[in-house]
Amino acid sequence: NAGVTQTPKFQVLKTGQSMTLQCAQDMNHEYMSWYRQDPGMGLRLIHYSVGAGITDQGEVPNGYNVSRSTTEDFPLRLLSAAPSQTSVYFCASSYSRPRGGELFFGEGSRLTVL
Amino acid sequence: TQLLEQSPQFLSIQEGENLTVYCNSSSVFSSLQWYRQEPGEGPVLLVTVVTGGEVKKLKRLTFQFGDARKDSSLHITAAQPGDTGLYLCAGGNWGKLQFGAGTQVVVTP
Numbered sequence: 001n002a003g004v005t006q007t008p009k010f011q012v013l014k015t016g017q018s019m020t021l022q023c024a025q026d027m028n029h030e031y032m033s034w035y036r037q038d039p040g041m042g043l044r045l046i047h048y049s050v051g052a053g054i055t056d057q058g059e060v061p062n063g064y065n066v067s068r069s070t071t072e073d074f075p076l077r078l079l080s081a082a083p084s085q086t087s088v089y090f091c092a093s094s095y096s097r098p099r100g101g102e103l104f105f106g107e108g109s110r111l112t113v114l
Numbered sequence: 115t116q117l118l119e120q121s122p123q124f125l126s127i128q129e130g131e132n133l134t135v136y137c138n139s140s141s142v143f144s145s146l147q148w149y150r151q152e153p154g155e156g157p158v159l160l161v162t163v164v165t166g167g168e169v170k171k172l173k174r175l176t177f178q179f180g181d182a183r184k185d186s187s188l189h190i191t192a193a194q195p196g197d198t199g200l201y202l203c204a205g206g207n208w209g210k211l212q213f214g215a216g217t218q219v220v221v222t223p
Contacts, residue, residue: 033211040215042118042202043157045211059212090157102159103211105156105157106156107155107156
């Protein structure tokens with residue numbers, strides 16, 4: 001059971017380049033989300049999805065796009081990378097429960113924008 | 115703006131000592147969660163507290179949810195080097211779970 005799989009684990013981009021961070025889960029979770037983690041800032045929610053075809057913005061959505069065409073996959077797209085997007089990105093998934101649902105995290109994708 | 119304030123930011127103790135980490139907010143939460151994160155890995159859930167005044171124990175870890183459901187604490191008894199990690203509290207609607215900035219705990223032998 002792989003859980004939540006993120007690729008790539010490391011990426012270096014130049015300012016203005018675009019890329020997609022991939023996230024896949026094999027637990028049949030309805031809920032998926034993307035967070036970024038910066039020193040001293042904790043985890044901040046970028047976008048989330050409560051099911052295929054449904055996405056919504058989190059706390060820091062600017063500069064990022066998402067789509068959810070299948071239950072398993074939730075890619076995060078950076079359209080024009082900026083140095084401020086240098087961070088560690090985590091994908092997480094959960095059963096669809098009103099409260100107290102456990103978030104299962106991937107191992108993270110470390111992105112550096114030069 | 116962080117809705118959840120954690121203190122202290124950093125804690126370094128010797129093996130065998132006790133420690134307490136705090137998570138405070140001005141908002142009321144229907145539930146609060148505590149996660150632990152180790153370097154190079156994603157956070158892992160330790161516990162969820164849902165009832166005001168609730169106390170949960172996980173071996174040497176004791177978690178408490180405030181009566182007003184605005185704060186929580188994590189107490190570790192007789193800390194061990196394996197307890198080293200970043201401790202994060204999280205709260206909010208499960209769809210928009212927000213995290214505190216974390217408390218880095220270092221336990222030295």
